[in-house]
Amino acid sequence: MSLNATYDVIVAGAGHNGLTAAAYLARAGRKVLVVEKNDWIGGAAVSRSLHPGWTYSNCSYVCSLLRREIVRDLDLPKYGLQVIPYEGGATFTRDGDYFAYYSDHHALHREMARHSRRDADAYQRYAQAVMRQCRFIRPFLLRDAPDPASLRPRDLGEMAYLVKKAHGLGPRELGETLRFWTMSIGDFLDEHFENDLIKAHLAGSGIIGTGLGVYSPGTAYVLLHHYMGDIDGGIGAWGFARGGMGAISAAIGADFEAHGGTILKGAGVEKFLTKDGRVTGVALEDGKVFKAPVVASNMDVKRTFLTHVDAGDLPPEFTRAVERFKIRGSSAKLNIALDRMPSFPAAPAHASFLRGDLHVSQSLSELERAYDDWKAGRVSAKPYIDMLIPSQIDPTMAPTGAHMMTVFVQYAPYDLAQGSTRSGVNWDDAARRQLADCVLDQMSVACPDIRERIVHMEVRCPAEIEREVGLTEGNIFQGELTFDQLFFNRPVPGWSQYDSPIKGLYLCGSSAHPGGGVMGAPGANAARAILRADGVRMKGYAA
Amino acid sequence: MTRFDAIVIGAGVNGLVAAALLARRGKKVCLIEAARHAGGMAGLRPGEGPALAHLVHNLSPAVRRDLGLGRDWPFALTPLATVALAEDGRHVVVDGPNAKLADGTAHPFAAAHAALTERLTRYGALLRNMAETAPPGGGMSGIAMMRQGLRFARTGLSLRAMGKPEMRRFLQVLLSNAYDLILDEMSDGPLAGLWTADAVRGAALGPRSPGTVFSLIYRMGHGGIVSRPEGGMEAVIAALEEAGRKAGCTLRTDTRVARILTEGDRVTGVATEAGEILSAQVVLSSAAPLTTARLTGLDHFDIEATRRLRNLRARGTVAKVNLKLARAPALPGVDLASARMVFAPSAEYVETAFNPSKYGEMSEAPVIEAVMPDPGAASPWLSLLVQYAPADLDGGWTAAARDRLAQIATRTLARALPDLPGLVTSAEVMTPDQIGAATGGPGGHWHQAELTFDQMLTLRPGNGMGHYAFGPSGLYLCGAATHPGGDVMGLSGRNAALRALEDRA
Numbered sequence A: 001m002s003l004n005a006t007y008d009v010i011v012a013g014a015g016h017n018g019l020t021a022a023a024y025l026a027r028a029g030r031k032v033l034v035v036e037k038n039d040w041i042g043g044a045a046v047s048r049s050l051h052p053g054w055t056y057s058n059c060s061y062v063c064s065l066l067r068r069e070i071v072r073d074l075d076l077p078k079y080g081l082q083v084i085p086y087e088g089g090a091t092f093t094r095d096g097d098y099f100a101y102y103s104d105h106h107a108l109h110r111e112m113a114r115h116s117r118r119d120a121d122a123y124q125r126y127a128q129a130v131m132r133q134c135r136f137i138r139p140f141l142l143r144d145a146p147d148p149a150s151l152r153p154r155d156l157g158e159m160a161y162l163v164k165k166a167h168g169l170g171p172r173e174l175g176e177t178l179r180f181w182t183m184s185i186g187d188f189l190d191e192h193f194e195n196d197l198i199k200a201h202l203a204g205s206g207i208i209g210t211g212l213g214v215y216s217p218g219t220a221y222v223l224l225h226h227y228m229g230d231i232d233g234g235i236g237a238w239g240f241a242r243g244g245m246g247a248i249s250a251a252i253g254a255d256f257e258a259h260g261g262t263i264l265k266g267a268g269v270e271k272f273l274t275k276d277g278r279v280t281g282v283a284l285e286d287g288k289v290f291k292a293p294v295v296a297s298n299m300d301v302k303r304t305f306l307t308h309v310d311a312g313d314l315p316p317e318f319t320r321a322v323e324r325f326k327i328r329g330s331s332a333k334l335n336i337a338l339d340r341m342p343s344f345p346a347a348p349a350h351a352s353f354l355r356g357d358l359h360v361s362q363s364l365s366e367l368e369r370a371y372d373d374w375k376a377g378r379v380s381a382k383p384y385i386d387m388l389i390p391s392q393i394d395p396t397m398a399p400t401g402a403h404m405m406t407v408f409v410q411y412a413p414y415d416l417a418q419g420s421t422r423s424g425v426n427w428d429d430a431a432r433r434q435l436a437d438c439v440l441d442q443m444s445v446a447c448p449d450i451r452e453r454i455v456h457m458e459v460r461c462p463a464e465i466e467r468e469v470g471l472t473e474g475n476i477f478q479g480e481l482t483f484d485q486l487f488f489n490r491p492v493p494g495w496s497q498y499d500s501p502i503k504g505l506y507l508c509g510s511s512a513h514p515g516g517g518v519m520g521a522p523g524a525n526a527a528r529a530i531l532r533a534d535g536v537r538m539k540g541y542a543a
Numbered sequence B: 001m002t003r004f005d006a007i008v009i010g011a012g013v014n015g016l017v018a019a020a021l022l023a024r025r026g027k028k029v030c031l032i033e034a035a036r037h038a039g040g041m042a043g044l045r046p047g048e049g050p051a052l053a054h055l056v057h058n059l060s061p062a063v064r065r066d067l068g069l070g071r072d073w074p075f076a077l078t079p080l081a082t083v084a085l086a087e088d089g090r091h092v093v094v095d096g097p098n099a100k101l102a103d104g105t106a107h108p109f110a111a112a113h114a115a116l117t118e119r120l121t122r123y124g125a126l127l128r129n130m131a132e133t134a135p136p137g138g139g140m141s142g143i144a145m146m147r148q149g150l151r152f153a154r155t156g157l158s159l160r161a162m163g164k165p166e167m168r169r170f171l172q173v174l175l176s177n178a179y180d181l182i183l184d185e186m187s188d189g190p191l192a193g194l195w196t197a198d199a200v201r202g203a204a205l206g207p208r209s210p211g212t213v214f215s216l217i218y219r220m221g222h223g224g225i226v227s228r229p230e231g232g233m234e235a236v237i238a239a240l241e242e243a244g245r246k247a248g249c250t251l252r253t254d255t256r257v258a259r260i261l262t263e264g265d266r267v268t269g270v271a272t273e274a275g276e277i278l279s280a281q282v283v284l285s286s287a288a289p290l291t292t293a294r295l296t297g298l299d300h301f302d303i304e305a306t307r308r309l310r311n312l313r314a315r316g317t318v319a320k321v322n323l324k325l326a327r328a329p330a331l332p333g334v335d336l337a338s339a340r341m342v343f344a345p346s347a348e349y350v351e352t353a354f355n356p357s358k359y360g361e362m363s364e365a366p367v368i369e370a371v372m373p374d375p376g377a378a379s380p381w382l383s384l385l386v387q388y389a390p391a392d393l394d395g396g397w398t399a400a401a402r403d404r405l406a407q408i409a410t411r412t413l414a415r416a417l418p419d420l421p422g423l424v425t426s427a428e429v430m431t432p433d434q435i436g437a438a439t440g441g442p443g444g445h446w447h448q449a450e451l452t453f454d455q456m457l458t459l460r461p462g463n464g465m466g467h468y469a470f471g472p473s474g475l476y477l478c479g480a481a482t483h484p485g486g487d488v489m490g491l492s493g494r495n496a497a498l499r500a501l502e503d504r505a
């Protein structure tokens, strides 16, 4: 690989969003260099083999949000990307029963009626309400968030689009939308359902990755954030990327390289270089310097501006706003190599829902209590877990007959309390063992033999996700998804369109609108903004 | 049968205001109250001691003007300083933008406090503009639309006049949670505790809940001053009552409306529990929305509307505890006679106090606001608002549970006022379930319905019901469950009355 000293654009970080931005820019004819601190690419969309024979999706583990416009624009299937939908899921009870979720309407109705006839009948109204919200929000993901204080034509145009869309809903539906966006997932579910187990099953998506509880206002939006994706046109459907989530980053990276882009791994950025208020390039940790008039940072907004930029280069109000940005770690993860399929005694033989997402939270109040533990700096005594065994569908993840399990855990605090201190450094081996133990206990509700099945296990606490992926505090979305940090407020008011007070320095990661998840939208939108500054209109569906 | 132009159900703050305003505009009005006295929630008394509401934050000058009360209220309002009580004796005395320690030394976050007060008061003034008008939309007449358009334009203009950065910050802060807003500016302690306690007072929310900055600003819309009405809340109620009487409004207490009468899709009057029929083309009800719908007959509301009313969240979290004291307590360096005391030693404490209420338990270490309504008395009452005491307490609010709440409150205050327990000679308690039962507002919620974004503006009390008109033609809601919400403020009643007049014009 031959490296130049100067490029048109440098992208700092090879997360899937950095790579997406880079690929669009390379396709527009820009000479682009991506520098990544790790020896691998993908950021939180990564597959790694930590035990011979098994592959883990170490961080993110299921796919739905990835914009199909981006998949098409970047020709990702050509580079091997294949997303296999999974169907259904289940929540196991402590007394040996379960509630199973099926995508088949009749099967779901029958199963719901087994727990509550009333809820079975209410489900359709619930699903329609969520679906209407998904349809409403989807067009905004690949658009800029207008600055409500600005009178620039583009802002007014985007504002007009928003008003038109809102107006098109009609007053009643607009009211429903405002309500949905601001209420808690707990209240929303309580309005529709009576059965604790059903509510607990449906609530999970409202709290994944966030420092809020099921009864915190705004969590209905978080649920939406997890439902607004699609697979093959099935809105709200989720699937596995064949070969793990890293396959997504690998495909985007391959498209980028096929269009002349260069990726430099093991190349951590020490500093964004500036001169007279303009970015001029990056200096790496190893002392190398690359120059470019445009630099896009895939790091979160705090890391970008508080760690790698001289404070003197930024207006103090901007720095204060970035300091205020909330980016709390609340999630942990276990990745497990299994010698064979664990047993789920409550499930019928060959139950299809075992190929979906499995949980053990019994009620909304159990979930809310898990949040209270987190607030106090403790790992939840009964955390919410989202566990899947992708190797049932994707055999590339484990040796024949063996399996791989991915277990997402909500909540685990970044600043773990120990004695009178609360800090990320309290995450020592003992604390991680304790976390794993507590999660395995939860899992045993569904699969009591889980401990005997373990061949290898990776335990990821928020502090470690921060260290490895660079996600500040281990926050999976590069910043809380609360309404004061969404849309025109993301990442900070006045800077919701990817640029920054330093000319030529852009954000292209999940800290920017529309936020986290393996979605690609912030990356594509940032590329569009960069090209637009040159007077060029980006090509493709995402333009 | 007696004929009126308008009947107002419920003589709480909002019913009193609505009735007086209609009467002043020449309508023949009858105000009907189930209880023996006017005052509603604000005037309820657990026993011998002070009424539930003990302080005034935002009593609306627009109401005073519209009731023709002149430049000043006919009662004295004494502005109070606030003492944020500290367990280590380092109490913080807050007087508007000024915060200092009780020993007279500077508070380390005095500057941050002053800046926050200034900013939030300014933001509050913007919201007040919106509180003084009906929410947008709702099929009003041309003139009303124009007037309302002007008001919102004025809000928009004041926003723009702030300058871009401030306008942007406003749109962010408004949506934030109080815990983060405050702790971004100061480290945690009694001053932060006070701010966050003020943000959640009356709410079934903790300071970490998104939207709590809104409820903080809501109360600061009138300058952020906390005042004690001299003569107690009774003086405020009497003044509103008098304004109505002067305008010729008939007040009938001890009379419960049993049914709201209709003919087809029109309201025709009310029937009282005693069987009397009072007729009127216009009926305004300050009873809770679902209660009002039931009085009318649910068949006047479509399934959708009924479902919304059932889903209205109104879980009260504040209990009243009155402590009779042998003498006034003392704190060195603080004039407790003209102070509001708040026990909320940190923002963390307030959030932690909130936790048990989510599971139907009372806080073992609650947030308390304490005032002496009549500090001159030889053995004064200490009037406490104790939060969180959830309406739906597990096991119910038995006499024993109420006793325990009084003990917890005393014990908690003693953490900062060690001599208090020795001074208490008796206690009376009123819990949200009782408040609900007494006012017909399920849950006994401070604002009749939780004041969160999903129950605000056009969504208050429910989507499609945000313009006071309710069910059959001629029926209006006018209580705190409508826009803009509760407190001893009177704007819901005023806006509703104006809307009813507008429709008849």
Ligand SMILES: Cc1cc2nc3c(=O)[nH]c(=O)nc-3n(C[C@H](O)[C@H](O)[C@H](O)COP(=O)(O)OP(=O)(O)OC[C@H]3O[C@@H](n4cnc5c(N)ncnc54)[C@H](O)[C@@H]3O)c2cc1C
Binding pocket: A012, A013, A014, A015, A016, A017, A018, A035, A036, A037, A038, A041, A042, A043, A044, A045, A058, A059, A060, A061, A062, A063, A064, A065, A267, A268, A269, A270, A298, A299, A331, A332, A333, A408, A465, A468, A469, A470, A471, A474, A475, A476, A477, A478, A508, A509, A510, A511, A515, A516, A517, A518, A519
């Ligand atoms: C445990 C976990 C589970 C998740 N599960 C899901 C899921 O199932 N589905 C889903 O859609 N989303 C999931 N997410 C969220 C999603 O993975 C992230 O929001 C998304 O991957 C972020 O992508 P990004 O490109 O914006 O940023 P990142 O992936 O954070 O990329 C940032 C990149 O910058 C690099 N970098 C950092 N510092 C430097 C430096 N100084 N110099 C150079 N490079 C640097 C990092 O190494 C990284 O590669 C999960 C996240 C986590 C952590």
Ligand SMILES: Cc1cc2nc3c(=O)[nH]c(=O)nc-3n(C[C@H](O)[C@H](O)[C@H](O)COP(=O)(O)OP(=O)(O)OC[C@H]3O[C@@H](n4cnc5c(N)ncnc54)[C@H](O)[C@@H]3O)c2cc1C
Binding pocket: B009, B010, B011, B012, B013, B014, B015, B032, B033, B034, B035, B039, B040, B041, B042, B043, B052, B053, B054, B055, B056, B057, B058, B255, B256, B257, B258, B286, B287, B288, B291, B318, B319, B320, B385, B435, B438, B439, B440, B441, B444, B445, B446, B447, B448, B478, B479, B480, B481, B485, B486, B487, B488, B489, B492
């Ligand atoms: C414990 C507590 C302390 C408070 N302290 C303060 C404070 O210090 N400062 C402050 O500003 N606010 C305070 N508030 C809030 C404030 O008291 C209320 O928001 C306000 O009083 C609501 O007034 P309203 O007129 O809308 O409703 P209400 O006061 O509830 O009035 C409704 C009236 O309708 C009557 N009614 C109902 N059904 C019928 C019927 N069928 N027939 C006839 N009449 C009927 C009821 O008896 C009642 O009088 C407090 C609230 C509580 C719960």
